[in-house]
Amino acid sequence: MDFSLLLKHYDLLLTGAKLTVVMTVGAITLGVILGTLLGLMRIARLSILRAVSGVYLQIFRGTPMLLQIAFLYFALPPIFGSGIWKNPFIPDAALAGIVALGLNSGAYIAEIIRSGIQGVDIGQTEAARALGLSHLQTMQLVIMPQAFRRVIPPLCNEFIVLLKDTSLVSAIGAKELMYQARAMGAKYYEYFVFMVGAAIIYFCLTFVLTQISNYIERRLAVSD
Amino acid sequence: MIKVYGLHKYFGKNHVLRGIDLEVAKGSVVCIIGPSGSGKSTLLRCMNLLETPNEGQVLIDGVDITAAGHNIDELRAEAGMVFQRFNLFPHMTVLDNITLAPMKVRKVSQAEAEKQAHEVLRRVGLEEKAPAYPKQLSGGQQQRVAIARALAMKPKLFLFDEPTSALDPELVGEVLDVMKGMALEGTTMVVVTHEMQFAKEVADRVIFMDGGVIMEEGPPELIFSQPQNDRTKAFLDRVL
Ligand SMILES: Nc1ncnc2c1ncn2[C@@H]1O[C@H](COP(=O)(O)OP(=O)(O)O)[C@@H](O)[C@H]1O
Numbered sequence: 001m002d003f004s005l006l007l008k009h010y011d012l013l014l015t016g017a018k019l020t021v022v023m024t025v026g027a028i029t030l031g032v033i034l035g036t037l038l039g040l041m042r043i044a045r046l047s048i049l050r051a052v053s054g055v056y057l058q059i060f061r062g063t064p065m066l067l068q069i070a071f072l073y074f075a076l077p078p079i080f081g082s083g084i085w086k087n088p089f090i091p092d093a094a095l096a097g098i099v100a101l102g103l104n105s106g107a108y109i110a111e112i113i114r115s116g117i118q119g120v121d122i123g124q125t126e127a128a129r130a131l132g133l134s135h136l137q138t139m140q141l142v143i144m145p146q147a148f149r150r151v152i153p154p155l156c157n158e159f160i161v162l163l164k165d166t167s168l169v170s171a172i173g174a175k176e177l178m179y180q181a182r183a184m185g186a187k188y189y190e191y192f193v194f195m196v197g198a199a200i201i202y203f204c205l206t207f208v209l210t211q212i213s214n215y216i217e218r219r220l221a222v223s224d
Numbered sequence: 225m226i227k228v229y230g231l232h233k234y235f236g237k238n239h240v241l242r243g244i245d246l247e248v249a250k251g252s253v254v255c256i257i258g259p260s261g262s263g264k265s266t267l268l269r270c271m272n273l274l275e276t277p278n279e280g281q282v283l284i285d286g287v288d289i290t291a292a293g294h295n296i297d298e299l300r301a302e303a304g305m306v307f308q309r310f311n312l313f314p315h316m317t318v319l320d321n322i323t324l325a326p327m328k329v330r331k332v333s334q335a336e337a338e339k340q341a342h343e344v345l346r347r348v349g350l351e352e353k354a355p356a357y358p359k360q361l362s363g364g365q366q367q368r369v370a371i372a373r374a375l376a377m378k379p380k381l382f383l384f385d386e387p388t389s390a391l392d393p394e395l396v397g398e399v400l401d402v403m404k405g406m407a408l409e410g411t412t413m414v415v416v417t418h419e420m421q422f423a424k425e426v427a428d429r430v431i432f433m434d435g436g437v438i439m440e441e442g443p444p445e446l447i448f449s450q451p452q453n454d455r456t457k458a459f460l461d462r463v464l
């Protein structure tokens with residue numbers, strides 16, 4: 001076991017980690033926007049909106065993430081053109097991965113948003129409406145601020161899951177942390193060392209996310 | 225002030241209100257008593273359209289609020305409601321709880337709303353609690369803030385749905401005292417309550433509801449000492 005290999009090649013792992021972070025941030029952004037939209041649709045008064053988001057959730061929660069990633073990267077280009085993942089910023093595979101992870105986490109985030117809103121006591125809505133506030137004002141001023149506090153912990157949890165799931169994108173050749181660790185392991189036939197190295201970096205990243213989450217929770221608890 | 229004609233309400237097949245007729249004169253206090261599940265809350269909630277009646281009319285100052293074409297949000301503000309479980313907004317201070325609706329619904333300026341908030345807080349004896357959050361208050365104090373919040377909207381009448389039922393016994397008095405004060409000032413009030421002593425002292429009229437209908441009504445002296453209806457008798461025997 002030659003741990004000096006880590007010192008020699010840590011820059012490659014860090015390059016991988018950088019792509020991991022980029023993909024995580026991209027997927028979180030897409031997931032939160034999509035999830036908020038789908039979550040609000042879940043509780044919309046219009047039944048067609050509820051149905052559409054319901055079907056979406058069923059599909060993305062009912063099939064494997066790895067399949068969704070592979071589907072976007074391998075199955076879509078023949079239909080929509082081989083260049084659909086081309087972009088000037090990141091490798092094709094990474095973009096396909098971001099979109100797949102974002103679409104997938106959107107489904108889970110939708111459920112977090114929905115239950116966060118529905119978890120606010122119905123008495124809050126009644127009190128606000130009885131005071132003469134409109135439906136929109138009630139949502140905006142009374143329900144959403146309370147739902148926000150409720151969704152922070154499960155959302156942070158979802159972000160950590162998302163960060164770890166970026167490792168799946170290595171399967172389509174995105175050179176993120178997991179990919180680099182495996183490639184270096186294969187090159188030197190020293191999997192142990194590089195897997196441990198990658199694990200430490202993953203752990204540090206999730207640790208930071210957890211700390212941020214705890215901090216926000218503590219801050220919100222003060223005025224609650 | 226408020227008139228209710230032929231009110232019916234169904235929850236699915238459950239026929240909860242079966243033809244309610246009721247009039248509350250300006251400045252009078254009406255107490256509604258009756259067993260649990262008899263439709264008391266539903267009746268109150270129909271009176272400010274938190275529930276939509278299936279049949280019948282609710283008139284406030286001659287305006288049929290159940291008729292189409294009204295701005296329901298504005299009409300709702302005409303009837304202040306106080307709930308059993310207070311329903312203060314936990315993420316806002318006492319002051320913000322009270323100023324929210326006047327500012328957002330009545331479009332009162334912040335300075336004016338805050339001045340009014342301090343006034344209504346003084347009326348319920350909690351002026352020093354303006355910067356506190358609801359969870360820092362006792363149940364009795366929370367309910368008094370909820371009353372202040374309703375007062376700040378200057379509604380035409382007040383609907384109380386068992387305002388003391390969720391309170392520890394030693395905290396009931398302070399809330400009833402505030403309500404008695406309001407009654408003395410000539411506030412129009414409809415109060416669903418299990419506090420028979422309060423009904424005796426304060427009510428101009430007591431209504432006994434059972435099974436979605438008004439079984440008996442009259443001045444408290446009569447209802448409590450010479451109830452005519454057997455169900456009223458049975459109910460009063462149980463609670464008195
Ligand atoms: N939102 C609702 N959905 C379905 N049924 C309801 C609802 N609200 C009340 N009910 C039913 O209506 C009946 C009367 O309830 P309620 O008006 O709360 O009675 P009370 O206040 O006299 O105890 C009960 O049978 C109750 O289960």
Ligand SMILES: [Mg+2]
Pocket residue numbers: 264265266385386
């Ligand atoms: Mg009730």
